[in-house]
Amino acid sequence: MFNPWLNAVFLFLLCALPAPAADVSYQRDVWPIFKRHCLGCHTDGKAKGGLRLDDIAALKKGGKHGALFIAGKPDKSLLMQQVTGDPPEMPENEPPLTAEKVKILRDWIGQGAKIDAAPKVVRPPVVIPATYAFAPAVTSVSLSPDGKLAAVAVRSEVVLFNVDDDAPPRRLATDFDLITHVEFSPDGKRLAAAGGSPQQFGGVIFFDPTDGKRQSSRRVGNDTLFKGNFSPDGQTIALGGSGGAIHLIPVDTKAEAKAIELHSDWVMAVAYTPDGKQLVSGSRDKTTKVSSVESLKLLRSIDQSADIINAVATDRTNAISAGNARTLNGFDFKLALAGAEVTGSGNGARPVNNRDQYLRAYEAQPDAVMALAISGDRKLLAVATRAAEVRIYQTDNRQRKSSVVKAPAPVLAIALNQDGSRLLIGSKTGEVQVFETTTTKLLKSFIPVPVASIKTTAR
Numbered sequence: 167m168f169n170p171w172l173n174a175v176f177l178f179l180l181c182a183l184p185a186p187a188a189d190v191s192y193q194r195d196v197w198p199i200f201k202r203h204c205l206g207c208h209t210d211g212k213a214k215g216g217l218r219l220d221d222i223a224a225l226k227k228g229g230k231h232g233a234l235f236i237a238g239k240p241d242k243s244l245l246m247q248q249v250t251g252d253p254p255e256m257p258e259n260e261p262p263l264t265a266e267k268v269k270i271l272r273d274w275i276g277q278g279a280k281i282d283a284a285p286k287v288v289r290p291p292v293v294i295p296a297t298y299a300f301a302p303a304v305t306s307v308s309l310s311p312d313g314k315l316a317a318v319a320v321r322s323e324v325v326l327f328n329v330d331d332d333a334p335p336r337r338l339a340t341d342f343d344l345i346t347h348v349e350f351s352p353d354g355k356r357l358a359a360a361g362g363s364p365q366q367f368g369g370v371i372f373f374d375p376t377d378g379k380r381q382s383s384r385r386v387g388n389d390t391l392f393k394g395n396f397s398p399d400g401q402t403i404a405l406g407g408s409g410g411a412i413h414l415i416p417v418d419t420k421a422e423a424k425a426i427e428l429h430s431d432w433v434m435a436v437a438y439t440p441d442g443k444q445l446v447s448g449s450r451d452k453t454t455k456v457s458s459v460e461s462l463k464l465l466r467s468i469d470q471s472a473d474i475i476n477a478v479a480t481d482r483t484n485a486i487s488a489g490n491a492r493t494l495n496g497f498d499f500k501l502a503l504a505g506a507e508v509t510g511s512g513n514g515a516r517p518v519n520n521r522d523q524y525l526r527a528y529e530a531q532p533d534a535v536m537a538l539a540i541s542g543d544r545k546l547l548a549v550a551t552r553a554a555e556v557r558i559y560q561t562d563n564r565q566r567k568s569s570v571v572k573a574p575a576p577v578l579a580i581a582l583n584q585d586g587s588r589l590l591i592g593s594k595t596g597e598v599q600v601f602e603t604t605t606t607k608l609l610k611s612f613i614p615v616p617v618a619s620i621k622t623t624a625r
């Protein structure tokens with residue numbers, strides 16, 4: 167029987183009762199809050215309080231105080247305790263979440279804290295412009311052994327060009343935000359481009375320099391890789407990592423990539439010793455270290471600089487390192503490693519104590535050293551500083567042989583070919599230059615990518 171009165175009462179009750187919370191979706195409602203307000207401090211690279219909110223497994227695990235939430239019990243959940251209160255603890259040093267957002271989090275936990283789908287971190291795809299608005303900085307350079315082919319890295323692409331003719335440069339695209347290292351293999355048959363995207367991935371791509379085709383690629387870890395070096399046999403590339411490790415990445419994609427954990431900060435550069443058995447690494451932690459390729463262990467911390475190390479190299483008998491401290495030092499590795507044993511822990515190796523015996527210092531540098539390059543025969547060393555000068559030294563007597571004095575400063579990258587007859591320079595200004603080393607004659611100078619407006623000094 168239809169009773170309008172009862173019906174009205176029913177409707178009234180329905181409206182007066184608090185509305186049941188709408189179904190909260192993790193993906194649609196909760197994730198955007200974490201993404202907007204929390205990820206700055208709670209991701210893989212930066213997990214404050216031991217808590218990551220960008221990964222489902224980590225989210226379920228919680229932080230250093232344990233579980234983030236108890237499903238069904240918002241008021242007993244750490245998450246709610248942190249985002250409420252006067253003022254709330256989180257987001258730290260930022261305005262509190264709105265009442266609406268707090269309610270979403272509360273309802274989500276109240277409804278069982280279900281995770282309907284993994285968060286999708288939408289990253290803007292890497293775009294390589296046909297024409298750049300301004301010349302992008304050249305971040306790394308390499309010369310083929312004969313010095314005829316040059317490879318330079320600008321942002322997400324590698325540009326290959328011939329030094330001796332004006333054939334149009336070839337542009338090789340990558341999906342890296344930034345390429346930090348390019349290098350021809352010692353036989354010149356392969357070209358490596360390494361780098362990655364900050365807080366996402368590190369990686370290396372191997373190209374065939376003759377046709378520019380990708381041979382293989384590999385991703386390593388979750389942050390950009392830094393400068394490194396091909397092994398003398400060309401089978402592995404060693405690259406610095408942001409976590410303080412050296413990454414050893416074989417060209418053969420089926421072979422396992424390895425890591426040597428040894429620095430407490432970014433490894434800025436790595437170089438193989440000529441026999442391929444050891445690695446010299448320089449770090450933002452200001453140390454220069456030698457480690458074993460076979461045991462993957464630290465052999466010795468050979469130097470502690472007053473400032474960040476930006477570049478390392480090896481000649482036949484010395485490790486060479488330099489950085490912001492304006493000193494350029496060689497270290498005789500045989501003497502430096504005498505008595506050093508593989509220690510197992512990696513960090514208990516002998517401290518630097520007889521440094522005076524193995525130090526082979528070069529002349530002081532005019533400014534912070536940004537890059538080093540050694541010729542394939544290891545007889546010449548090129549040094550780029552923030553000053554507009556690139557110096558070339560003979561490694562046997564550490565004497566200066568020549569200098570390029572009006573380089574487009576700051577020079578970020580340099581390379582020599584096998585016999586050291588040619589020097590390639592890459593600048594922050596976007597310019598690339600090739601010189602003959604003995605005469606310092608300029609062979610080529612240009613901006614390797616199309617640029618809409620060349621910045622000129624205002625008059």
Ligand code: HEC
Pocket residue numbers: 199200203204205206207208214215216217228229230231232234244245248249256257258259260263
């Ligand atoms: C500006 C940095 C920053 C932001 C943004 C931030 N947090 Fe935190 N968070 C921290 C720090 C630092 C700690 C560690 C505090 C401590 O241990 O004393 C922490 C700790 C926590 C903890 C405790 C973890 C544990 O087990 O100890 C929770 C929960 C938390 N944050 C949640 C959040 C949420 C949710 C957001 C976003 C609404 C957020 N945080 C945003 C810096 C931040």
